[in-house]
Amino acid sequence: MTATPGQPDSPSVPRAHRARRRIPRTPGPLRDTLTLVGLPLLAALALPAAFAGGGTRRWFGGRAENQRAEAQAAKDAAAAAFYELDTAQRDLRISIETITAVDDSPAARRAVADFDALGNRIDEASHRYINAVDAHDLDRDDLEASAASRARSELTAAKEELGRVKQELDRFTDGLGPLLGKAETQLARLAPAVERARQALLAASNALDSVRASGLTADDLAARLAALSPELTKLNQGAGQHGVPQTLERAERVTREAEAVRVEAERLPDRAAEIDHRLVSLRTRAQALTTRSEQVEPTLSELRRRFAAACWQDLQHVPDAAAENVRQAEAKLAEAQTARGAQRWADATALLSTVRALLNGIDEAVSAAGDRLHRLNAVQKDPQQEIDRTRFAIRDAQRLAMAGRNTPDPRHARPLDDAVARLDRAVATLEGRHPDYWHFLTETEAVRRSVAHVVSEIREERGAGH
Known part of the structure; x- marks a missing residue:
């Protein structure tokens, strides 16, 4: 839909829309006066105009002029409807282009297809309007009342069709709200995201320069920063070449990586000092352990x-x-x-x-x-201290197992009885000429661990019961 009515001398405007200068009809009172004066005076008044090459429109009755005026009004109304639809379609095309620049989802592709189908409907209605305009020259001197009536009827029908299509377009536009809102949000994020990436790269470069000025080479950080250079080039080329979602993702990734380089560069002097300290500390510890070993x-x-x-x-x-x-x-x-x-x-x-x-x-x-x-x-020197410690742990667990009960739960009583027997066997190993004190110690430790496990189970069960 390209033609825009109401713009004189434009090639895209239909022929019937080009303005023409019309000669006004002679008013009624003047006409009556000329009739009374007679033909000689009328001829005398008309003679200069005839010599000048001009002329007057043929006069028709009031009905013909009324039909012409109604047809012209219908033409103007149709032109307004055409212009309104054309403007709405242009605005909608901008919205569709915004969506397609950002969104490649099935919903976005479906919206594009629906817009193309709606464009066909708009073209059909527009052609009907243009054909109606071209078919009737309302400025003709010999325009008959019947022709003016047909023109009014066809132009009115064209205007109504344009209005119906405009309503369809409005409903379609309203349905694009969520997609368009999402796309506009992403586009609004684009410029700030790219700027943040540029600033992050600049900050990382400045931090690296400062570190190098202190005598640290930071070659690994310099290599990481150099690897981001192609990404900056793509950011500068813009979303038109690489796509809005891809550019947003690239800008966020560059920001993260550049920020990491900046942080590490700023920490590098402290890191170097920490490594120096650890070298001295570990060397001293190694010397001490050599002496201890x-x-x-x-x-x-x-x-x-x-x-x-x-x-x-x-x-x-x-x-x-x-x-x-x-x-x-x-x-x-x-x-x-x-x-x-x-x-x-x-x-x-x-x-x-x-x-x-x-x-x-x-x-x-x-x-x-x-x-x-x-x-x-x-x-x-005193094995009894270890024995008493272990027996106390067993008795404490037995009291807990009997608390609030007449008989202990077999699940708790059995391992506690086993612990008593195991302790007795460990004590028996101390008899003899060369007792295995290490076995005794490991056994008493094992007994205490098993008893502690029983105590933990009892407390968990009673806690769950409450």
């Missing part, structure tokens, strides 16, 4: 001399394992120092974590030997 062998020697083999056999590997772990820790510390010098921060951090794990293992193994000797000394 040298005391394991004398501890094992005392264990061998005073206690049965079962009390210390599982610790025989500790000196060699500790020495090996110390060597590995020192090697990893050297690698971490090299990585720190090359400013490979991730590698340095990973190596320091490995060193810490090795040193923790050494600490546990070295402590285990000393702790073993301490506990065996205590139980050898």
Whole structure:
């Protein structure tokens, strides 16, 4: 629908819409006066106009002029309806283009198809209107009343058809509300999102420059920032080339990644200082554990001399394992120092974590030997303290099991009875010339764990009952 009525001398305007200068009819009183004066005077008045090449429209009765006026009014009304429909279609096309720029969902594709079908209806109504306009020249001097009446009828029908199509278009426009609102929301987000991405990249670049000025190379961060350059190029090319959803997603991703680079760049001086501190701390700890590991062998020697083999056999590997772990820790510390010098921060951090794990293992193994000797000394001197501790735990659990009951629940009584028997067997192992104190200690610990489990079950059941 391209023609726009009411614009003179435009090629797209139908022929009947081009303005013509009309000669007005002679008013009634003047006509009567000319009749009284007679023909000579009438001829004399008409003579100058005839010599000038002009003329007057043929005069018809009042009915013909009324029909012409009604047809002209119908033509004007149809032109207004045509213009209103054309304007609405142009506005709707902008809305459809907005939706298709953002949304590729089935609903959006269906809206495009429906708009195309509606466009066909608009074209049909427009052609009917244009044909009606072209078919009747209401400015003709010899326009008859019947022709004017037909023109009025056809133009009125064309106007009504244009109105019906306009109503269809309005209903379709109202139905686009949700799709259009979503599309406009995304378009409103587009420019701020792209600007945020640009600002994030600028902030990351400035942070990186500041870090480099302090003597840190930050090569890995520079590489990550450089990898975002093609994305910035695509953002600058715009959503028209890459699509609105894709551009929004790209802008948000660039913002996240650039922000991460900025944060890491700003933390880099602190990270370097932290790694330096950990290198010194772990090196000091490794030296201390080396000294402590040298005391394991004398501890094992005392264990061998005073206690049965079962009390210390599982610790025989500790000196060699500790020495090996110390060597590995020192090697990893050297690698971490090299990585720190090359400013490979991730590698340095990973190596320091490995060193810490090795040193923790050494600490546990070295402590285990000393702790073993301490506990065996205590139980050898006074085993009754361990026995009483375990019996108290059993009696406390038995009282809890009987609370509010005449007989204990077999599910609780059985494991508690087993705990009593197990403790008695452990105490019996202390008899003899070379008692296995370590077995005794591990058994009493196991008894206390089983009793604690029964206590936990009883409390959970009673809590659930309340």
